[in-house]
Amino acid sequence: MSTPTFATAFAPATLSNLGPGFDCLGLAVTVGGDRVTVRRAAAPGVRVLSVSDPRIPLDPERNTAALAAASVLRRTGQNIGLELSVEKGLPLSAGLGGSAASAVAGAVAANAVLGATLSRREIVLAALDAEAVVSGRHPDNVAPAVWGGAVLVLSLDPLRLVTVRVAEKLRFVVATPDYAVETQQARAALPEAVRREDAVAQAAGLGALVLALERGDTKTLAAALEDRIALPYRAPLYPGFVEARDAALEAGAIGATISGGGPTVVALVSVDSDAGTRVADALRAAYTNAGYAASVTVARVDARGAHVL
Amino acid sequence: MSTPTFATAFAPATLSNLGPGFDCLGLAVTVGGDRVTVRRAAAPGVRVLSVSDPRIPLDPERNTAALAAASVLRRTGQNIGLELSVEKGLPLSAGLGGSAASAVAGAVAANAVLGATLSRREIVLAALDAEAVVSGRHPDNVAPAVWGGAVLVLSLDPLRLVTVRVAEKLRFVVATPDYAVETQQARAALPEAVRREDAVAQAAGLGALVLALERGDTKTLAAALEDRIALPYRAPLYPGFVEARDAALEAGAIGATISGGGPTVVALVSVDSDAGTRVADALRAAYTNAGYAASVTVARVDARGAHVL
Numbered sequence: 001m002s003t004p005t006f007a008t009a010f011a012p013a014t015l016s017n018l019g020p021g022f023d024c025l026g027l028a029v030t031v032g033g034d035r036v037t038v039r040r041a042a043a044p045g046v047r048v049l050s051v052s053d054p055r056i057p058l059d060p061e062r063n064t065a066a067l068a069a070a071s072v073l074r075r076t077g078q079n080i081g082l083e084l085s086v087e088k089g090l091p092l093s094a095g096l097g098g099s100a101a102s103a104v105a106g107a108v109a110a111n112a113v114l115g116a117t118l119s120r121r122e123i124v125l126a127a128l129d130a131e132a133v134v135s136g137r138h139p140d141n142v143a144p145a146v147w148g149g150a151v152l153v154l155s156l157d158p159l160r161l162v163t164v165r166v167a168e169k170l171r172f173v174v175a176t177p178d179y180a181v182e183t184q185q186a187r188a189a190l191p192e193a194v195r196r197e198d199a200v201a202q203a204a205g206l207g208a209l210v211l212a213l214e215r216g217d218t219k220t221l222a223a224a225l226e227d228r229i230a231l232p233y234r235a236p237l238y239p240g241f242v243e244a245r246d247a248a249l250e251a252g253a254i255g256a257t258i259s260g261g262g263p264t265v266v267a268l269v270s271v272d273s274d275a276g277t278r279v280a281d282a283l284r285a286a287y288t289n290a291g292y293a294a295s296v297t298v299a300r301v302d303a304r305g306a307h308v309l
Numbered sequence: 310m311s312t313p314t315f316a317t318a319f320a321p322a323t324l325s326n327l328g329p330g331f332d333c334l335g336l337a338v339t340v341g342g343d344r345v346t347v348r349r350a351a352a353p354g355v356r357v358l359s360v361s362d363p364r365i366p367l368d369p370e371r372n373t374a375a376l377a378a379a380s381v382l383r384r385t386g387q388n389i390g391l392e393l394s395v396e397k398g399l400p401l402s403a404g405l406g407g408s409a410a411s412a413v414a415g416a417v418a419a420n421a422v423l424g425a426t427l428s429r430r431e432i433v434l435a436a437l438d439a440e441a442v443v444s445g446r447h448p449d450n451v452a453p454a455v456w457g458g459a460v461l462v463l464s465l466d467p468l469r470l471v472t473v474r475v476a477e478k479l480r481f482v483v484a485t486p487d488y489a490v491e492t493q494q495a496r497a498a499l500p501e502a503v504r505r506e507d508a509v510a511q512a513a514g515l516g517a518l519v520l521a522l523e524r525g526d527t528k529t530l531a532a533a534l535e536d537r538i539a540l541p542y543r544a545p546l547y548p549g550f551v552e553a554r555d556a557a558l559e560a561g562a563i564g565a566t567i568s569g570g571g572p573t574v575v576a577l578v579s580v581d582s583d584a585g586t587r588v589a590d591a592l593r594a595a596y597t598n599a600g601y602a603a604s605v606t607v608a609r610v611d612a613r614g615a616h617v618l
Contacts, residue, residue: 024513154517155510160532162517196501199508199538201464204333206512207519208463208471214520223469229508 006039007112011104011306012148013090014097015172015259015266016140019225020205026097026140027150027166028302031174032089034101035309036065038109041081046070053088056102064099065106067130072110075126076117082110091295093180095260097141103130104145108306120146123306124159135183141260148305150213167216171276172299173253173267175244175283177292181237186261189233198228218254218270225255225268238263240290244283251275251282269298315348316421320413320615321457322399323406324481324568324575325449328534329514335406335449336459336475337611340483341398343410344618345374347418350390355379360395365411373408374415376439381419384435385426391419400604402489404569406450412439413454417615429455432615433468444492450569457614459522475610476525480585482562482576483608484553484592486601490546495570498542507537527563527579534564534577547572549599553592560584560591578607 012033016026041047046066048058060066065086073082084106090098107126111118118126127142143151143161150164194202205224212220235241238258245256248267252275256267265283269275276298287294322340326332350356355375357367369375374395382391393415399407416435420427427435436451452460452470459473503511514533521529544550547567554565557576561584565576574592578584585607596603 020512021516022512023509025516152513152516152520154513154529154532160517160529162520162526162529164516164520190505192505193502194505194508196499196503196538199503199511200332202508203329203331203512203515204461204463206516207330207334207461207473208469210516210520211461211471211473211523217471220463220469220471223463229505 003115004113006037007109008035008037008309009105009108009112009306010035010309011101011108011145012302014100014141014144016097017227017230017258017260018209019227019257020202020209022227022230023138024140024153025150025206026144028144028148028305029172029174029299030302031096031297031299034089034098034105035087036102036105036109037085038069038106038113039083040113041083043081044079046073046082046084048084048086051086051088053092055092056086056088062134064103064130064134067133068103068107068127069110071126071129072107072114072118075122076114078114082113091176093182094176095181095258095262095264096176097145097260099134100127100131100141100145103127104142104306108308112308121159136187144305146306148303149301152210164210165214166301167214169216169271170213171269171271173248173269173276173279173283173296174264174299175287175294175296176264177240177287177294179263179292181262183261186234186237189237190230191233194229202228221254221268225257227257231258234258234262240287240292241265243290244286247282247286248279251278253279312424313422315346316418317344317346317618318414318417318421318615319344319618320410320417320454321611323409323450323453325406326536326539326567326569327518328536328566329511329518331536331539332447333449333462334459334515335453337453337457337614338481338483338608339611340405340606340608343398343407343414344396345411345414345418346394347378347415347422348392349422350392352390353388355382355391355393357393357395360397362397362401364401365395365397371443373412373439373443376442377412377416377436378419380435380438381416381423381427384431385423387423391422400485402491403485404490404567404571404573405485406454406569408443409436409440409450409454412436413451413615417617421617430468445496453614455615457612458610461519473519474523476523478525478580479522480578480580481608482557482578482585482588482592482605483568483573484596484603484605485573486549486596486603488572488601490571492570495543495546498546499539500542503538511537530563530577534566536566540567543567543571549596549601550574552599553595556591556595557588560587562588
């Protein structure tokens, strides 16, 4: 198979910071994603020809898709140029892993036009190089965007990832109200130290959460979604969240929490309970009452992850 | 079936504080256990007739088997007396859940002579009443001693337990050097606060540990046994531990850590690798070099848990 002169790659939205999975557990979901087209060019260097969202810089030193493509270029050792077009499907500063999706799609498309020599692990590392510049070197969005499904990040250096199966019957009702929360702002709200009991409860909660996700054990899921490290400090950043969560639970959700740096809320439901639509309606209504329009999707796990289109 | 006038129950040794499972993950193992015989008596109250280890008090207000039997008696609402004989199979202050085993065996035997009306959950709560008096209300030894296998404690009030399967191929090389560490002493060494990064790493570690135990994923197990909350502060309490752990790894162990409040060391091995005997020898030799005799067992998971004999 000859190497193509251009390729378009897709990378999905990812939920992260799932309850006690703060900074370590991410999950690719069918809530859309970003598309990046990369074309080979004779003149060396990486250039961004277009981005569908004018708020995103064309400067290749500040654009995650371009930074990731540049890292792929370095890793392959080739001395050609790459020209990118970025089509944002995900909202900015929403907590859906938008910058990770652009980085991953940029890396996957660049890898395709450079001969597809990099492994998925190297794609993660290339996308992390981009994230490091823009929003911090946290792989909990990048890893599931590459692999699909749910991924637990055991360590970053060296990169150790553990896949987590998600029971067939689970659905994720994803609601994004129309206000933005900057990742930096969400990180600034975090305390440096955690009480020992909270650290123990967070660990026990994550252990229970991953087992419950695999087993589809809704009773344990309901009890295992509490985050004691981040959300208690960040909640004031998310107007409407508490009301939305309460409405989701009332409508039959297993539990609900903030995704990423927010403000996206994710409510877990079981297809057994047929609560998906009711929970979606409840979330939308709660945000309307709070004065925000919200985009709501009843999503599944995206098991495929990033791929060339 | 008529209610017996006496019953003898066995409860197994339990490993706890397994790496990032500090204060929340315990595991019953075939390293012996405690036996308690309970006999109905006409005169109300709980009395201890004998204990095989003279260091353990006969005073029913300070004896965990008697305290647990008294809690069972209260929970059943019967107004009879109980007389106990306690046969310790487990060493004291060794980190093998000895007080939990006595409490659980006392509760199970008492329940048998009172008509076996309590559930396993109530047996856990009765044994916790005893542990609360003697060493603190931590269910991470009591729960696996009752249920068998590995149990994750998601919360204490309300009591929420999640069972964790342990892959068939795993063995636990358990080495107890001949010195004691008091539970209180081990707890006093703990800091009140934990750095946020360490809390995140502990949670990720526990998530990875439970998945790896279920899957028999030895590579992840090897990386997921680090405890960042307790062991770094307690290590000075355990002379010979660092050398023993290094020797176990050298001999082919997947990883090694302290069980409970120590000084017992547990090294994980896979039967695939045939390392059990080599690791046992290495642990024994390391403690001998450090000036301690050590009792070493290549154990399996005790899947059955406490039971009437």
